Amino acid sequence: MKLADGLFLESCREVATKYPGIKYNEIIVDNCCMQLVSKPEQFDVMVTPNLYGNLVANTAAGIAGGTGVMPGGNVGADHAIFEQGASAGNVGNENLLEQKTANPVALLLSSAMMLRHLQFPSFADRLETAVKLVISEGRYRTKDLGGSSTTQEVVDAVIGALD
Amino acid sequence: MALMQVLRRVLGGSGSTQISSTARAFSSAPAPIKATLFPGDGIGPEIAVSVKQVFQAAEVPIEWEEHYVGDQIDPRTQSFLTWESLESVRRNRVGLKGPMATPVGKGHRSLNLTLRKELNLYANVVRGVVESLKIITRQASLRVAEYAFHFAKTHGRERVSAIHKANIMQKTDGLFLKCCREVAEKYPEITYEEVVIDNCCMMLVKNPALFDVLVMPNLYGDIISDLCAGLVGGLGLTASCNIGEAGIALAEAVHGSAPDIAGKNMANPTALLLSAVTMLRHLELYDKAERIQDAILNTIAEGKYRTADLGGSSSTTDFTKAICGHL
Numbered sequence: 001m002k003l004a005d006g007l008f009l010e011s012c013r014e015v016a017t018k019y020p021g022i023k024y025n026e027i028i029v030d031n032c033c034m035q036l037v038s039k040p041e042q043f044d045v046m047v048t049p050n051l052y053g054n055l056v057a058n059t060a061a062g063i064a065g066g067t068g069v070m071p072g073g074n075v076g077a078d079h080a081i082f083e084q085g086a087s088a089g090n091v092g093n094e095n096l097l098e099q100k101t102a103n104p105v106a107l108l109l110s111s112a113m114m115l116r117h118l119q120f121p122s123f124a125d126r127l128e129t130a131v132k133l134v135i136s137e138g139r140y141r142t143k144d145l146g147g148s149s150t151t152q153e154v155v156d157a158v159i160g161a162l163d
Numbered sequence: 164m165a166l167m168q169v170l171r172r173v174l175g176g177s178g179s180t181q182i183s184s185t186a187r188a189f190s191s192a193p194a195p196i197k198a199t200l201f202p203g204d205g206i207g208p209e210i211a212v213s214v215k216q217v218f219q220a221a222e223v224p225i226e227w228e229e230h231y232v233g234d235q236i237d238p239r240t241q242s243f244l245t246w247e248s249l250e251s252v253r254r255n256r257v258g259l260k261g262p263m264a265t266p267v268g269k270g271h272r273s274l275n276l277t278l279r280k281e282l283n284l285y286a287n288v289v290r291g292v293v294e295s296l297k298i299i300t301r302q303a304s305l306r307v308a309e310y311a312f313h314f315a316k317t318h319g320r321e322r323v324s325a326i327h328k329a330n331i332m333q334k335t336d337g338l339f340l341k342c343c344r345e346v347a348e349k350y351p352e353i354t355y356e357e358v359v360i361d362n363c364c365m366m367l368v369k370n371p372a373l374f375d376v377l378v379m380p381n382l383y384g385d386i387i388s389d390l391c392a393g394l395v396g397g398l399g400l401t402a403s404c405n406i407g408e409a410g411i412a413l414a415e416a417v418h419g420s421a422p423d424i425a426g427k428n429m430a431n432p433t434a435l436l437l438s439a440v441t442m443l444r445h446l447e448l449y450d451k452a453e454r455i456q457d458a459i460l461n462t463i464a465e466g467k468y469r470t471a472d473l474g475g476s477s478s479t480t481d482f483t484k485a486i487c488g489h490l
Contacts, residue, residue: 030385030386033364033387033390033393034390034397036390036393037393051328054360054361062365066369086365
C-alpha cells in the first residue's frame, strides 16, 4: 500500500533521524507476524498504523499468555487512557462474569502503566512486582493461566504480596 | 524385438530391465498432463530439479513446459514475463511456480502481480487458508466464499471461518460477510462462523486446532498465511496454490529466491514439492499426491536427511534422493 503506508514510513524515518542512538528498521507486517511467532525476541519496540497494531498486539498477546495478562495504554497529546492491550475474547463473555473468573492481571498492569505515566514510578514498581510474584508463585491463577482461582482470590493475593 | 529397439531410442534408457519397466508404465499410464513450470530465480532452478526428480521417481504423468523470466520487458505483458509463458499457463490450465525476485525498478508490474492479474487468479490456498485477490466486491466475495466451501466439502473439512473486521469496516467487510453467509446457506452440513481478525490472530497462536478452513479478504490473508507459515516451521515448508476462473491453478512456493545460497546445492525443496503435491490434488491425482507427500514427511521425520534450514547438513540433491527412496 504505497501511498498510505508509504507516508507512514516516511514519517517514521523523519523521526528516526532525530534519534541516532536508537536502531530503526522497517518490516512488512506479513513477515512481522511470522517472525513474531517464531522469534519474538528480535523485536524491542514496534510502531504501526492502527489496523496492523491490533493484529500484532493480539498475536503478541497470544504468545505472551493471552489477553488476560497484557497491559496497554492509549496516549494522546492531552489525555491518556489505559486499558488491556489486547481485546480478543473478553467483551461479551458472559461466563467470565457469572463465575467471577476474569483475569485482573491485565488491568492491574495497565494501571501500573498509568502510574508510570503520572510519574509515580515507585508505586508502579511495587504494583508490578506484587503481580509478577503472584503469577510466578502460581498458587492463585485464573482459568486462562491454567488455574482455578476467582478474580477476587487473585486480587487478594496481589494485595498480600505488596510490600 | 523391434518395438524394444524403438522404445530404447525414444526413451533413452540404458538397461533392458529399465526399458521393460518403462514399457509397462508406458502402456498402462494415462496420457501425460502438460503443466507449466516457472523455476524462478535464485534457488528456484535447483528446487525445481528436485520436483522433477521426485515426480519422475513416482511416475507422475506430468509433462513440464518450462518458462523463465526474461531480462527484458515484453511489451505485450508490460512485464519480464513473456506472453508465451502466460499463454502456456492459460493453455495448460495448471502450473507450478518457484520464487521470483522482481527486479528493482519502476515502470513495470511485480511478476507475482502480473501472473495473478493476467490469469485472473482469485483465490490463494495456503494450508487451508483461502484469500481473495480483488478489492471487495460482491462478485469476488461470492466467488472466493464458494471456493472455500467447495474446498471444505471436497477435502472432508467440517468448518469454515470467515475472518473479518466488519465491526470497524462495516461497508467492505460487511459486504464480504454477507456474501459468505449466502454461500454458507447452501452448505448446511458445514459449520460456518465469523471471527474478528484480532481474535483470529490470538487464537491461531494459542490453539490453531480451533480452526479448519479460513476465508478472508486479501489484506488479512497475506498476514494470516505468513503467521500460519511461521507456526508450522516457516516459508521454507509452506505449500500454496492460486486458483483462477475455469479451473486454472498455479501452485507456488511462497518463499524468497535466497540468492545467498543459490547454486550451492543447499536449498530446501520441500515448499516447492508440497506445492507440486497441491497441484496434483487439483488434477485429482490423489494417489500420487499422497505417496509423494508421505515420502516427504517421512524423510523429514526420520531426520537422517535434512537441509540446513531444518538443522541438518544434507544437500538439496541428497535430500531429494532420500525422498525418492521413500516412495
